[in-house]
Amino acid sequence: MVVLETKDLSYSYPDGTLALEDINIKIEKGKKIAFVGRNGSGKSTLFMALNGTHRPQKGQVLYHGEPLRYDSKSLREVRKNVGIVFQNSDDQIFAPTIYQDVAFGPINLGYPKEKVEKIVTDTLEYVGLTHLKNKPPHHLSGGQKKRVAIAGIVAMDPEIIILDEPLSNLDPVGADEVMDLLNELNYFGKTIIISTHDVDLAYSWADYVFLMNNRRVISEGVPEDIFRQTENLKAAYLRKPVTLEIYEEIKKRGLAKIKSCPRDIPDLVQTLRSQHLMWVDVPPEVEVGDTINLGILYGEYAMDSMYEAINCRVLHIHEEGLAIVEMDRKALRAGSIGIYDTSRYSHDELMRIIKRDGIECVGAMGKKSKLIAEENDIYIHVTSGVIDRSILNALSGQRCLILTHDGMVEHALDRIRGYMEKSGINIPVSVANPRAEK
Numbered sequence: 001m002v003v004l005e006t007k008d009l010s011y012s013y014p015d016g017t018l019a020l021e022d023i024n025i026k027i028e029k030g031k032k033i034a035f036v037g038r039n040g041s042g043k044s045t046l047f048m049a050l051n052g053t054h055r056p057q058k059g060q061v062l063y064h065g066e067p068l069r070y071d072s073k074s075l076r077e078v079r080k081n082v083g084i085v086f087q088n089s090d091d092q093i094f095a096p097t098i099y100q101d102v103a104f105g106p107i108n109l110g111y112p113k114e115k116v117e118k119i120v121t122d123t124l125e126y127v128g129l130t131h132l133k134n135k136p137p138h139h140l141s142g143g144q145k146k147r148v149a150i151a152g153i154v155a156m157d158p159e160i161i162i163l164d165e166p167l168s169n170l171d172p173v174g175a176d177e178v179m180d181l182l183n184e185l186n187y188f189g190k191t192i193i194i195s196t197h198d199v200d201l202a203y204s205w206a207d208y209v210f211l212m213n214n215r216r217v218i219s220e221g222v223p224e225d226i227f228r229q230t231e232n233l234k235a236a237y238l239r240k241p242v243t244l245e246i247y248e249e250i251k252k253r254g255l256a257k258i259k260s261c262p263r264d265i266p267d268l269v270q271t272l273r274s275q276h277l278m279w280v281d282v283p284p285e286v287e288v289g290d291t292i293n294l295g296i297l298y299g300e301y302a303m304d305s306m307y308e309a310i311n312c313r314v315l316h317i318h319e320e321g322l323a324i325v326e327m328d329r330k331a332l333r334a335g336s337i338g339i340y341d342t343s344r345y346s347h348d349e350l351m352r353i354i355k356r357d358g359i360e361c362v363g364a365m366g367k368k369s370k371l372i373a374e375e376n377d378i379y380i381h382v383t384s385g386v387i388d389r390s391i392l393n394a395l396s397g398q399r400c401l402i403l404t405h406d407g408m409v410e411h412a413l414d415r416i417r418g419y420m421e422k423s424g425i426n427i428p429v430s431v432a433n434p435r436a437e438k
């Protein structure tokens, strides 16, 4: 379903600068969208047009198929549904305390006092800022300010959240936290639109990408297509994402075993063709192309995990039964992943699970999980890209536990099961504290 659309939209600033020209885009509900383009290509201007702040001189913006109207009542309505988080948090945060800042939107929407209080309390908890609620915003770090700005928008419960350069000026941890938050919001149904220069981020994160240059959208599509269009990337002064570049080099050398483009590190690892060739004696009945089982390697002989079952494909049979075979290593004990639902957190149970399952690697998704780990002095090995890194750690034989909550539990299960299906590798995965059966 298309939620937001523009038709032949052009916009010039009052000083005559033409900033957008004939923009035709369609935004699908529930997607993660990235607008990628260098400085000055028109991304911020487009975002301001999408929520009615800039009124185009030509063309239209449509929200759910209805052209935007620019009277104050209609604008209020559209801004409630299409929230923008500005690039510079200081442009957005102005109340004396964080609490008041987040309350600003809901109060403006005319909600009763109790409802405002509940929304603000829930939102601050959601973004992990409850402990700072009475602080003045200018005392916060860049990452915290960004989360306050996002909270201010989330508090109005918009259908679409637009973020202009959400990671600019953030350190890697702050950036990961913001991306975690955006993924969670998207998982629970919000359409998320960001602008960025970061091609690696857009490639791995977005469902759909618009490439902008010089006031126009020059290309659009799924990231695997957009970032392979070398000419368009050059025209937009952008480079290829690193994961894609590595994959293309691997492919050129005949080392890739699958044709689909990997978008993240587990996918990239999965792409690698096993290159282990060896000589073995084979019985007379074996023919070229047969698969034979060589048994199990472990310890220092196993390369990818603690224990590996080695199957071989016979490539060539030499005289007297000596054959060249290509080894296919399969992890036998691929480690495991437990998922702990922190919405049903109990200190004793969590500590018992970590001990019982011999957990070697803990990952925390979301602010609440990180706080729980901190409270309990649990060392967090993985704080970002938690699901993918846990998969990689499990593949190398580690027992992993992911701390997360509510619906994200299902999301993690889906992602891990999806990986198992694609790769054919079985990683034991379960919810460590499942909901009790009624």
Ligand SMILES: Nc1ncnc2c1ncn2[C@@H]1O[C@H](COP(=O)(O)OP(=O)(O)OP(=O)(O)O)[C@@H](O)[C@H]1O
Pocket: 013, 014, 015, 017, 018, 019, 037, 038, 039, 040, 041, 042, 043, 044, 045, 046
């Ligand atoms: N208030 C303004 N008045 C006049 N021209 C402006 C104004 N704001 C932006 N522009 C111009 O509009 C064009 C598009 O700018 P815009 O900020 O939308 O680009 P952008 O892609 O968001 O860039 P960045 O990545 O640097 O944020 C640029 O040529 C810019 O100089």
